[in-house]
Amino acid sequence: ILLVDEYALVLRALRRLLLGARPGWEIDMAESAEAALLLIETKTYDVVVTDLHMPVLDGLALLGRLKAEQPEVMRVIHSSHVESLSPDQAQELAHAVLAKPGRPDELVVVLEWALDQRRRRLRDSVNF
Secondary structure: OEEEOOOHHHHHHHHHHHHHHOOOOOOEEEOOHHHHHHHHHHOOOOEEEEOOOOOOOOHHHHHHHHHHHOOOOEEEEEEOOHHHOOHHHHHHHOOEEEEOOOOHHHHHHHHHHHHHHHHHHHHHHOOO
């Protein structure tokens, strides 16, 4: 799982929350979309969770690149600016959209769903 948010404090809190709920999850963090893209070039992720509003390259641009370059990656928006998205944008770029702040268990549930969807797609792609 890759978490992307411009605030290190938010990233650390989310990572702590997720590892507290699911200690076996592997979680990387990036403080910008550019840093996320560099990580994505070197490592395969099942799920990318991103904020929308970040300097230079925003979450929408990151999601667009991910969809074009690695469509198999599950994409989750986790932002306090979800109202700025049109329903068409959200549906086009992300598999799930969560508003910040939300219930702590909400992100865990969405990530479990996303990981399950990713596993199913992988299994289907090899006709297993």
